[in-house]
Amino acid sequence: MTFPSKDCPIIMGILNVTPDSFSDGGRFDESRTAVKHALEMMYEGADIIDVGGESTRPGSERVNAEEQILRIADAIKSIREIALEEVEISIDTTLSEVAEAAIDSGASMINDVSAGNDDPQILELAADKNVPIILMHMQGTPQTMQLKPVYDDVVEDIRAYLLERVEIAIAAGIKEDNIVIDPGIGFGKTQVHNMQLMSSLERFVDTGLPVLLGASRKRFMSAICEGVESDELVGATCATTVAGVNAGVQIFRVHDVRPNRQAADVAWALKAECD
Numbered sequence: 001m002t003f004p005s006k007d008c009p010i011i012m013g014i015l016n017v018t019p020d021s022f023s024d025g026g027r028f029d030e031s032r033t034a035v036k037h038a039l040e041m042m043y044e045g046a047d048i049i050d051v052g053g054e055s056t057r058p059g060s061e062r063v064n065a066e067e068q069i070l071r072i073a074d075a076i077k078s079i080r081e082i083a084l085e086e087v088e089i090s091i092d093t094t095l096s097e098v099a100e101a102a103i104d105s106g107a108s109m110i111n112d113v114s115a116g117n118d119d120p121q122i123l124e125l126a127a128d129k130n131v132p133i134i135l136m137h138m139q140g141t142p143q144t145m146q147l148k149p150v151y152d153d154v155v156e157d158i159r160a161y162l163l164e165r166v167e168i169a170i171a172a173g174i175k176e177d178n179i180v181i182d183p184g185i186g187f188g189k190t191q192v193h194n195m196q197l198m199s200s201l202e203r204f205v206d207t208g209l210p211v212l213l214g215a216s217r218k219r220f221m222s223a224i225c226e227g228v229e230s231d232e233l234v235g236a237t238c239a240t241t242v243a244g245v246n247a248g249v250q251i252f253r254v255h256d257v258r259p260n261r262q263a264a265d266v267a268w269a270l271k272a273e274c275d
Contacts, residue, residue: 008268009244009264009267011047011048011251011257012050013049014253014255015041017034018053018055038075038087044257048088051075051076051092052091053071054092056187069098076089076102076106081106088108089107089108089109090108091103091107091109092113093110094113094119094122095118095119099126100125103131109132110122111133112136113187114138115135115138115165116165124172124173126174127174130178132179133169135162135180135182137187138187139188149193154196156203162204162207163207179209179210181212183201183213185197185214201248201249211244211248213253215241216233216240216255217237221237237256239263245264245271
């Protein structure tokens with residue numbers, strides 16, 4: 001598979017098989033419930049299921065490769081056996097050992113929040129397996145990223161960083177059309193930084209690379225929406241999806257698939273009509 005795989009927006013459904021993710025930790029950490037939720041998201045319109053065995057919420061602790069593999073391998077195998085080729089499966093990890101186990105189990109792409117910094121071998125793996133890889137920006141680590149993040153110019157700094165990581169990925173042998181970039185909403189950014197990124201998504205789209213937006217249920221929207229809990233930010237997330245479609249973003253990583261599928265499809269149809 002290479003990006004983009006279709007003309008209309010791509011919806012990536014989040015499947016955290018972890019006990020401690022910020023919004024849905026502990027809900028799908030058993031293989032049976034994980035597979036059930038994955039299939040539900042597929043039928044609601046997800047094009048990709050993004051499976052993660054390690055939380056990257058602010059302050060989270062690292063999980064070793066062995067534990068991540070124990071969490072994700074059976075779930076990925078079962079999803080692939082049931083869904084066949086009807087949905088793509090992405091592995092959300094920064095470790096090459098986990099990514100390789102996931103690909104061997106049926107995953108078809110890699111989502112690396114460290115953009116190859118944690119484990120450079122993940123870039124070589126993506127090249128060797130000829131699978132797409134998502135390179136995300138994160139300032140610091142999940143443990144430290146929200147401790148006073150600072151930028152000279154948040155949009156241009158992150159854009160330059162991602163283009164540098166793209167060059168490194170290509171040098172490792174990854175085809176350019178197998179690379180997706182993600183500005184990393186909420187990963188080492190203040191509310192102001194997140195708002196500036198959201199209002200400047202075109203600066204990432206104009207790189208010519210597919211862009212992924214991961215704003216689903218993020219904390220910066222809670223402050224705008226009178227402090228509601230993360231699982232109540234469905235409408236707010238849909239608003240970011242519409243903004244992303246209008247900016248030219250192609251992939252949307254979300255918890256709530258059906259409403260975001262609808263938001264993306266309507267925004268896409270209206271954009272096409274205006275164009």
